[in-house]
Amino acid sequence: MKILTRAELEQIVKLDTDALSVIREGFVALSAGHVSMPPVLSMAIAEYNGEVDVKTAYIKGVSKFAIKVSPGFFDNPKLGLPSLNGLMILFSSQTGLIEALLLDKGYLTEIRTALAGALAAENLANPEIKTVGIIGAGAQARLQAQALKLVRKFESLQVWSPVPEETEKYRNEMEVALGVPVSAQTERRTLVETSDLIVTTTPSHMPLVEVDWVRPGTHITAMGSDQAEKNELAPELLQKADCFVCDSVSQSESLGELHHAKVAGMAPETVAELGSVISGNIKGRQDENDITICDLTGTGVQDTAIAVYAFEKAVGLGLGNNIE
Numbered sequence: 001m002k003i004l005t006r007a008e009l010e011q012i013v014k015l016d017t018d019a020l021s022v023i024r025e026g027f028v029a030l031s032a033g034h035v036s037m038p039p040v041l042s043m044a045i046a047e048y049n050g051e052v053d054v055k056t057a058y059i060k061g062v063s064k065f066a067i068k069v070s071p072g073f074f075d076n077p078k079l080g081l082p083s084l085n086g087l088m089i090l091f092s093s094q095t096g097l098i099e100a101l102l103l104d105k106g107y108l109t110e111i112r113t114a115l116a117g118a119l120a121a122e123n124l125a126n127p128e129i130k131t132v133g134i135i136g137a138g139a140q141a142r143l144q145a146q147a148l149k150l151v152r153k154f155e156s157l158q159v160w161s162p163v164p165e166e167t168e169k170y171r172n173e174m175e176v177a178l179g180v181p182v183s184a185q186t187e188r189r190t191l192v193e194t195s196d197l198i199v200t201t202t203p204s205h206m207p208l209v210e211v212d213w214v215r216p217g218t219h220i221t222a223m224g225s226d227q228a229e230k231n232e233l234a235p236e237l238l239q240k241a242d243c244f245v246c247d248s249v250s251q252s253e254s255l256g257e258l259h260h261a262k263v264a265g266m267a268p269e270t271v272a273e274l275g276s277v278i279s280g281n282i283k284g285r286q287d288e289n290d291i292t293i294c295d296l297t298g299t300g301v302q303d304t305a306i307a308v309y310a311f312e313k314a315v316g317l318g319l320g321n322n323i324e
Contacts, residue, residue: 002100002320004310009104012313013111015147019309023115024278026059026305027247031275034060037300040251042227049075051227057300064090064099066307068300070109074203083138084109088307100311100320112306113298114143116247116274117199117221120294122151123277124245124284125197125219130155133195135188135209135232136202137161137170140223144199145174158195160185162202189213200224200232211236216289223296225256233257233293235264242290244268245277251297258295 013019029035037057044051050073058065070086077083084106090099102108132154134141138161145157157180161167167184175182185191192198192213200208202224209220211234222232238244238261246252249271253259261267274294276282285292314320 001098001324002311002314002322004100004102004104004314004320006103006105006107008314008319009102009107009310012317012319013108013306013310015111015114015143015150017150019111019306020115020118020150022305022309023112023302024119026301027116027119027273027275028279029059029275030248030299030301031273031279031281035301037248040255040300044227045073048073053226055298055300055303057304058093059301059304062304062308063093064304064308064311065093066090066300066304068109068303068307070106072203077138082106088303090307090311102307102310108306108310109298109303110139110143112302113140113223113296114147116296116302117144117223118147118151119278120221120245120274120296121148121197121219123274124243124292124294125152126217126285126288129196131195132157133191133198134159135161135191135198135200136224137163137166138201141170141199141201142174142177144201144221144223145178148197148199149178152197154180154197156181156183158183158185158191160188160191162204202232203230204232205229206231207234208232209237210234211240214240214291216291219285219292219294221294221296222257225295226297228255228259231257231260235261235266238268238293239266240291241268241293242287243272243284243292244270244295245272245274245284245293246295247274247297247299249273251299252295256295256297257293
């Protein structure tokens with residue numbers, strides 16, 4: 001069995017086109033029915049504003065599969081600690097024996113989530129965009145913006161955060177990282193009304209984007225709602241959208257934005273999976289004025305795809321410690 005640390009994984013797994021292709025293939029396999037993926041096992045630890053998710057998937061024909069344990073404790077930044085942590089265990093698909101322990105502390109989850117956002121934009125956003133709006137100013141807000149650069153050029157970025165003191169730090173860091181002007185917005189409505197592409201990255205329990213704020217042609221990627229009580233988009237917005245896409249229909253119905261739209265009686269008429277849009281089996285955006293939405297709840301197939309990719313790169317480079 002091989003043990004890989006976060007430092008080693010950071011050396012070999014980056015926000016790049018190679019990793020993007022791996023996640024793209026995972027989504028296509030899921031929508032094609034080539035994946036065995038059980039529902040997410042989730043446990044809330046409400047008194048500490050925490051949760052723990054367990055995700056897994058087997059991709060047909062792939063020699064290994066991952067089981068991921070992912071804690072999220074959202075008051076941790078007040079203690080100077082990261083919100084996310086966790087690890088992945090990689091098993092042989094043939095024997096069930098443990099092949100590797102990936103002590104990534106949430107790094108691989110952060111990367112695969114950001115790459116999923118990039119794929120959503122690549123397949124649903126207008127080809128030409130000028131302004132990106134990010135709601136949230138944490139780690140994923142940074143990574144989503146950086147991953148977006150893989151698939152779209154943009155002239156400026158603006159950010160709003162429910163924790164206002166985070167926005168100035170975000171602005172300073174991301175202006176350097178992205179090489180474009182970054183501004184801090186004090187009003188969510190202004191950010192939404194003036195952005196061509198919006199990414200929501202919060203654990204909010206109430207809608208942050210209202211239906212009448214969104215102008216024609218906008219694309220929205222919502223990636224914060226991965227529990228039944230979380231909600232970033234007004235339910236009416238899903239019904240108004242010309243195209244609503246999710247990573248997994250079953251997960252979005254139970255954990256994501258689709259869950260809230262159904263409860264409110266405002267579910268969209270049609271729902272597609274991102275993998276079907278990527279493969280061309282389902283049309284996504286059909287007009288430059290379409291409003292498109294992608295709801296990302298985070299799937300086990302993404303975890304298996306990124307874990308196998310990391311393991312194979314590590315083996316090729318001779319990284320990691322081997323133990324009996």
